[in-house]
Amino acid sequence: MIGRLRHLLSPAYLYAQEPAPLGSPGAAQVVWALALVLLALWAGRRARAGSPWAGATTVGALAAVALVLVRPLVAGPLSARVWSLSATALAVGCAAASLVGGSEWVRGLGESLPRAPWPIAAALYSAGVVVLVAWGQGGWWPAGVGVAALVIASLGAKPRRPRPEVLAPLAVAGVFVGLGRLVGDGLVVDLAAYQAFPYPDPVSPWASPCALALAGAAATGLLALRRTYGRRASALAGLGLAAVGAGAFLWTAIAHLPAGVTASDPYCYLQMAADLVERGTPLHPFPLATWAGEAGLPTWPAVHVGYHPPAAGEWAPTVWPIGWPLLLAPLYALGGE
Structure with a gap:
C-alpha cells in the first residue's frame, strides 16, 4: 500500500507526458469516467435539494470525465496524469464535504469554534504558523505578517479584543507544509x-x-483589513495588490538589468532591437564576412551565432523571428541599454 501511494505521488508518474497519443480510451478509463458520471448525477440531485458543495462536486466530476477521456487522445501537457487525477480528487473531496457539511456535529463545531476562548484559538493558530516558519524554508517573515495582522485586527476592530482568527490562513498554509514534509520524508x-x-x-x-506562505500571508492580510475597515477592505486590498504588483515589477526589472547577453536567441533579439532603433532595419552588418567571401574563405565563422551569412553585401538577418525585438525596440529607444 505504501509503495503504491509513493508511486501515485511520484512526479515521474503524475507529470509524465506522452510523446504521441495512446489511442482510444481503455476499459479502465471508461469505468473511471462512468463512475464520475454517476457521481455527477448524484451531486446534481443533492444540489437541487440545496446541499452544500454539491454544485462544486458536479462541476469537478464533469471536468474529470472530460480529462479522463481526452488524456489518451492527445500528446503533450494534457496527457499528464495530474489533470485527471486532480480533478477526480477535487470531485471526491467536494462530495465528502457535501456529505459531512450537513451533519449535526459539523454544524455544532462551526458554532462552537468562534466562541472558543481566544488563548486556545491563538495557541492553535500559532502552532500552524510555527510549522510554516520551521518547515517553510522562507525565514521568519510569515510570522511577522501574522503578528502585524493580529495587531491591526485586534486594535482596529470594535470592540477591541484579540482576533486570533486572522491567523487562520497562515495556519492552514502551515498544515499543508507539514503534510508535504511528512509525504516527502x-x-x-x-x-x-x-x-x-x-x-x-x-x-x-x-x-x-x-x-503556500505567500497565499496564507495574503489571505491573512485581507482578513485583518476586513476586521478593521469592513466594506472598505476590498478597495484597500485592490490598492495594496496594485502597489505590490508594481513593486514586484520594478524589483524584477532592476534585478534583471543585463550587463550583457550571449548565446543565440538572447543576443539576436537584443541586437535586432538595437538595429531597429539605430539603423531602421533588423539586419546587422558583418564587414568581416564580406572580406572572407572575397578571399574565398567560409563566411559562417565571421557572423555571430544565430545570424545567417550575408547573401550579398555585409547585411545579414537572424534565424529568429522579429516579434520580441519589436517589443524591445521602444524600450531601448526610451532607456538605452
Missing part, C-alpha cells in the same frame, strides 16, 4: 520536482512552501 517523494512541470497545474502549488 515519510514516503520519500521528491515534492520539489513538482515545480519542474513547465505548465500551471493545480497540484504543484500545494507542494511549494513559498507559494
Whole structure:
C-alpha cells in the first residue's frame, strides 16, 4: 500500500507526458469516467435539494470525465496524469464535504469554534504558523505578517479584543507544509520536482512552501483589513495588490538589468532591437564576412551565432523571428541599454 501511494505521488508518474497519443480510451478509463458520471448525477440531485458543495462536486466530476477521456487522445501537457487525477480528487473531496457539511456535529463545531476562548484559538493558530516558519524554508517573515495582522485586527476592530482568527490562513498554509514534509520524508517523494512541470497545474502549488506562505500571508492580510475597515477592505486590498504588483515589477526589472547577453536567441533579439532603433532595419552588418567571401574563405565563422551569412553585401538577418525585438525596440529607444 505504501509503495503504491509513493508511486501515485511520484512526479515521474503524475507529470509524465506522452510523446504521441495512446489511442482510444481503455476499459479502465471508461469505468473511471462512468463512475464520475454517476457521481455527477448524484451531486446534481443533492444540489437541487440545496446541499452544500454539491454544485462544486458536479462541476469537478464533469471536468474529470472530460480529462479522463481526452488524456489518451492527445500528446503533450494534457496527457499528464495530474489533470485527471486532480480533478477526480477535487470531485471526491467536494462530495465528502457535501456529505459531512450537513451533519449535526459539523454544524455544532462551526458554532462552537468562534466562541472558543481566544488563548486556545491563538495557541492553535500559532502552532500552524510555527510549522510554516520551521518547515517553510522562507525565514521568519510569515510570522511577522501574522503578528502585524493580529495587531491591526485586534486594535482596529470594535470592540477591541484579540482576533486570533486572522491567523487562520497562515495556519492552514502551515498544515499543508507539514503534510508535504511528512509525504516527502515519510514516503520519500521528491515534492520539489513538482515545480519542474513547465505548465500551471493545480497540484504543484500545494507542494511549494513559498507559494503556500505567500497565499496564507495574503489571505491573512485581507482578513485583518476586513476586521478593521469592513466594506472598505476590498478597495484597500485592490490598492495594496496594485502597489505590490508594481513593486514586484520594478524589483524584477532592476534585478534583471543585463550587463550583457550571449548565446543565440538572447543576443539576436537584443541586437535586432538595437538595429531597429539605430539603423531602421533588423539586419546587422558583418564587414568581416564580406572580406572572407572575397578571399574565398567560409563566411559562417565571421557572423555571430544565430545570424545567417550575408547573401550579398555585409547585411545579414537572424534565424529568429522579429516579434520580441519589436517589443524591445521602444524600450531601448526610451532607456538605452
